[in-house]
Amino acid sequence: MPFDYIQIERVEKLTKKEFIENYYKPQKPVVITNQIEDWPAFTKWNFDFLREVAGDKTVPLYDNRKTDYTKKVNEPDFTMSMSEYIDILEKGPTHLRIFLYNLMKDVPSMKQDMRWPKLGLRLIKSLPLVFFGGQGAKVFMHYDIDFPNIFHIHFAGEKQCVLVDPKETKYMYRLPYSWICNEDIDFDNPDFEKFPALKMVKPYITNLKHGEMLYMPEGWWHYMKYLTPGFSLSLRSLAGRPGNLMKGLANVTFNRLYDNWMRKRKGQAWLDYKDEESIRRTNAELEKR
Template sequence: MKLDLQQIPRENTLTKEEFLAKYFRPQKPVVIENFIKDWPAYSKWNLDYMKKVAGEKTVPLYDDRPVKHDEGFNEPHAKMKMADYIDLLKNEPTKYRIFLWNILKEVPELQNDFSYPDFGLKLMKGLPMLFFGGRDSYTFMHYDIDLANIFHFHFDGEKQCILFPQSETKYLYKVPHSLIVREDIDFNNPDLEKWPALKNAKGYVTNLHHGNVLYMPEGYWHYMRYVTPGFSMSLRAIARKPKNFTKAVYNVFFMRYFDNLMRRLKGQKWIDWKNEQAVLKTHKALGIS
């Protein structure tokens, strides 16, 4: 038995009016296949180009090790020159990823290669973020702290994306006081006997290729696995639904600080307790013994 996933709809391109009516207002994901062909980035951006323009930059790297109590929020697991990292991506499988790498801050010239599309939403123009990964590297299933509307532009290679709306949270083994689910769930090939609540979750899946744009609605859970080495850029717009906006404010100004405080006070016991609660609360709510 596999996860209950439907393919994300794909469109060749969309007008602002079509996007708002068909996907934003009903909060449904979509892949737009040929929206950015007029961007210089479409023809220029690949791993070799990034090595050329950012090779001397030192970049933070992350892998798939579980969260530890003594690690700071988004603390990197390693650092490396971008040129060396790209050589690593191209020459051998690696779990190391780059995420939330700000183009405007690190390589300002890259902003000349793209424009901010008019989807009818006000994009946060100071936060274009790049994400890189090696073959079979992946992110844990999570949602973003600000529950933003996200436009994810993929470049070079292939990436698998699995999404769930917030309505499915009760089936996903969410870890309390966090933005993640149990880190030992392999969403690429989940053990549904060990994690039976996942049988009830209804989500979406797609594979992105060079030039594809994925729209992820507000607060959508997402798991990203790099089928081949590659990278993506995300642009975001603030959550519009009052419930999601309120939750974003709570996450940013309270939840993460409370979690960090409890890590300092209780150490690994806090992490272990949260992981236990993820199972107990999920199974109790669904009547699973």
């Protein structure tokens, strides 16, 4: 394995007090099992069910290509119907994935199949977002623009989740005006000669199976790899720490807009600058040690 990984702690069903004291307050990731067995979704949600209730919905799709300067932040690469996409998932490995899709806005009846976890977080009930991937699909290393606390619940199959503490952001080759790292980094096989600061990073890792829930604290980097076709549901709350709330607000109101504007104004030269600057800034941090 390329990194000296730390296994994310796994616990069975938590009470509100246990979660707040042991994980939310210290901002510590955890996998919670046996937490959603009372949800109808636990037994209902699979690809056949989704084909039935959402097969005609147009879904946003992404692949593993690098950022395209002609597209806005998080603009999809393709669209197709959910049933067409599920057919692709079931045929074999594919890089195509769904990212940040509010499926329940299009299929409100699915909300009846879930329960909002009562673990002390004020979850944003208008934003239950789903993520899909085929075998081998990877979600680039990133942290969420608004620094939320996230309950990430997996369905159908198995996915690998790698998390990095935000305290190690200075070693992550983060792109300026972005919340992703340099896209030339392969976190399954990192080039430590080109990206030497990664040697300082100690990622956390776990595999999620059907019905398991991962708590991701505010600002934690995450990289996902689908070991089998599957999909996940993310429930989020606003950042509870004022500093993170302000950084998230700056990302939404300024950084994202400025990045989109610079893509239009400078084109590929802007993306090249961000790549080069991520390496220069991060290696400068390494030299301070």
